[in-house]
Amino acid sequence: MVQTADTAEIRRGLAGVVVDYTAISKVNPDTNSLLYRGYPVQELAARCSFEEVAHLLWHGELPLAEQLAAFERQERAVRALDPVVKRVVDELPTTSHPMDVCRTAASVLGARDPRARDPRAGDSSREANLAKAVDLFAAMPAVVAYDQRRRRGEDLVEPRADLGYSANFLWMTFGVEPAPEVIRAFEVSMILYAEHSFNASTFTARVVTSTLSDLHSAVTTAIGALKGPLHGGANEAVMETFEEIGIDPDESHEDAKARAKAWMDNALAQKKKVMGFGHRVYKHGDSRVPTMKAALDDLITYYRRPEILGLYDGLEQSMDEAKGIKPNLDYPTGPAYHLMGFDIPTFTPLFVASRIVGWTAHIMEQLENNSLIRPLSAYNGPDERHLD
Ligand code: ACO
Numbered sequence: 234m235v236q237t238a239d240t241a242e243i244r245r246g247l248a249g250v251v252v253d254y255t256a257i258s259k260v261n262p263d264t265n266s267l268l269y270r271g272y273p274v275q276e277l278a279a280r281c282s283f284e285e286v287a288h289l290l291w292h293g294e295l296p297l298a299e300q301l302a303a304f305e306r307q308e309r310a311v312r313a314l315d316p317v318v319k320r321v322v323d324e325l326p327t328t329s330h331p332m333d334v335c336r337t338a339a340s341v342l343g344a345r346d347p348r349a350r351d352p353r354a355g356d357s358s359r360e361a362n363l364a365k366a367v368d369l370f371a372a373m374p375a376v377v378a379y380d381q382r383r384r385r386g387e388d389l390v391e392p393r394a395d396l397g398y399s400a401n402f403l404w405m406t407f408g409v410e411p412a413p414e415v416i417r418a419f420e421v422s423m424i425l426y427a428e429h430s431f432n433a434s435t436f437t438a439r440v441v442t443s444t445l446s447d448l449h450s451a452v453t454t455a456i457g458a459l460k461g462p463l464h465g466g467a468n469e470a471v472m473e474t475f476e477e478i479g480i481d482p483d484e485s486h487e488d489a490k491a492r493a494k495a496w497m498d499n500a501l502a503q504k505k506k507v508m509g510f511g512h513r514v515y516k517h518g519d520s521r522v523p524t525m526k527a528a529l530d531d532l533i534t535y536y537r538r539p540e541i542l543g544l545y546d547g548l549e550q551s552m553d554e555a556k557g558i559k560p561n562l563d564y565p566t567g568p569a570y571h572l573m574g575f576d577i578p579t580f581t582p583l584f585v586a587s588r589i590v591g592w593t594a595h596i597m598e599q600l601e602n603n604s605l606i607r608p609l610s611a612y613n614g615p616d617e618r619h620l621d
Pocket residue numbers: 462463464465467505506507508509510511512513514556558561562563
C-alpha cells in the first residue's frame with residue numbers, strides 16, 4: 234500500500250522501523266547479544282585479530298591462513314600517509330576537530346582514488362569497492378595518528394610493516410612500541426566498534442550508496458554522522474565528564490567513586506543527559522560493554538589507576554540506581570583511550586578507523602540488492618495559499 238500523509242504512521246527517528254535485511258550483523262536487545270556474520274562478538278574479541286574480523290565482515294567468513302597473509306601484505310603496503318592528504322591536513326588549523334580532519338581526509342582520498350572518479354564508469358563493482366575498503370582501512374590510522382601528533386607539535390611517524398594493525402596504529406601515534414596489554418585492549422576496542430547494524434552512520438552510508446554514489450562519498454558522510462554526541466561523539470563526552478569530576482591519580486577507588494556518585498546525583502537532579510549511558514536498541518545494557526570493561530580493567534591494572542575505576546563505578550552505580558539506564562560501549566572506551574594516551578578529541582576518530590569496516594561492508598551489501606532509499610514525509614506546514 235502506498236502511504237500518504239493521511240494514512241502514514243509517523244515513527245520519529247525511525248525508532249522500531251525495520252528498513253531492510255542485512256547478513257552482516259545481528260543485534261538482539263532481548264538477549265543482549267551481537268553477532269558478526271553469526272559469531273558472538275565477545276568470542277571474536279577474545280580469539281581473533283582485528284584483521285581477521287575485518288575479513289569476516291567483508292567476506293562473510295573468517296580468513297584461511299593464506300587469505301589472512303595476503304590481506305595483511307596488501308594492507309601493510311598502503312599504510313603510509315598519502316602526501317597530498319598530509320599537505321591538506323597541514324593546512325587545517327590545529328584547533329579544527331579531528332573528526333573534521335578525518336572527514337576531509339576521507340574525501341581527499343576519494344578524489345585521489347582513480348577507481349572513485351566516476352561512479353558511472355563501473356568502478357562500484359564489488360572488487361573495486363573491496364580494494365577501496367582495504368585502502369581506507371589501512372590509510373585512516375595514519376591520518377588519526379598524524380593529526381594527534383601535529384597538534385602536539387610532533388613529527389609524522391612512518392608505519393611499520395612488521396607490526397599488526399593495532400600495534401602499528403599505536404606506534405604511529407606515540408612513536409614507541411606499545412606493551413602487549415595495551416595492544417590487546419586497543420584491538421578489543423577496534424573489534425567491538427567495527428559493526429553495529431543500521432546505526433545512524435551506517436544508515437547514512439547506505440542512503441548515500443543507494444543513490445549509486447561512490448564508496449568514499451558514503452564513508453565521508455558516515456564520518457559526519459558519527460561525529461555527533463548522540464552517536465560516536467559520546468566517548469569524548471564521557472572523558473570530559475571524568476575530567477569535570479576531576480581525575481587525581483593519587484586518589485583511592487572509594488574516594489573517587491563517592492565523588493562520581495555525588496556528581497551523577499546532581500546531574501540527574503538537574504535532568505541532564507549523561508553521555509555514555511543509554512542506547513536506542515539495547516534497553517537492558519549494551520552487549521559490547523562487558524568485553525570492553527574487562528579490557529579497561531586490564532588497562533587500569535597495567536597503569537595502576539584505581540581512581541579511574543572509582544569514577545567509572547560511581548557514575549554507573551548512581552545512574553543504575555536512579556534511572557536503571559546502563560552504559561553503552563562509549564562509556565568504557567573513553568577512559569581506556571585516555572589511559573593509552575590518546576587526547577580526548579582523538580577518541581571518535583578511533584571509532585571511525587574501526588567502523589570503516591562496517592560501513593564498507595554495508596556499502597557493498599547495499600549495492601548487491603540496491604533500492605533507492607527515499608522515505609516519505611507528512612506535510613504539516615501552512616495550507617495552500619497564494620500570492621496576493
Ligand atoms: N542520561 C540521562 N537520561 C537518559 C540518558 C542518558 N544518557 N539516555 C536516556 N535517558 C532518558 C531520557 O532522558 C528519557 O527519559 P524520559 O522518558 O524521562 O524523558 C529516556 O531515558 C529515554 O531516552 P531517549 O533519549 O528518548 O532514548 P533514545 O532511545 O531516543 O536515545 C540515546 C538513545 C540517544 C543513545 C540516548 O540514550 C542518549 O542520548 N544517550 C547519551 C548519548 C550516548 O551515549 N550515545 C552513544 C550511543 S552508543 C554508540 O554510539 C556506540
